[in-house]
Amino acid sequence: AQSVTQLDSQVPVFEEAPVELRCNYSSSVSVYLFWYVQYPNQGLQLLLKYLSGSTLVKGINGFEAEFNKSQTSFHLRKPSVHISDTAEYFCAVTSGGNAGNMLTFGGGTRLMVKP
């Protein structure tokens, strides 16, 4: 079984400040990791993914995340946030192998960017 923990349910931050949204996972097998963003009244949009290779992955809108296998973490970062980054962010994991594997989501982190 796999699980995802997002340690912060809400993160308030001022515009142009850096931000880190934390994600830890547990799994008995190798995993693929994803971050999704949900803007109000919209669906889940893929921000970035880690499949293999370089542990630092870059995504859309200036976000990046670092896979740390020893700490089973996949924290999301952005060096300077904008008001438009205000949204809910979800970390998700799926295991390799079988087709159609389910995504397991964390509880989400609400990023609130203040002017």
Next chain:
Amino acid sequence: EPEVTQTPSHQVTQMGQEVILRCVPISNHLYFYWYRQILGQKVEFLVSFYNNEISEKSEIFDDQFSVERPDGSNFTLKIRSTKLEDSAMYFCASSRLNSNQPQHFGDGTRLSIL
């Protein structure tokens, strides 16, 4: 960019009634999924579908639920005899290949059971 589309955006149904949620996955995708998000809770996996059959399902996906691909473009989730606790946002997703391909989500259908 191709999108997953879901209809309706909001469905209000009396308890005990049947409801069908509809999705049009991205055209060249082969794997289809349903997830739900009860207000204030995590997004939860319901079912995955490939090659016209269920490939994986969660404990939530009991006999009350069924999925179907009635034609070459639509993918539906049917909930029979709805209960108050079925009220949630239901998301459809699709992916081109298997688990290392990202799943693309629709905007969801908000289901309200009265």
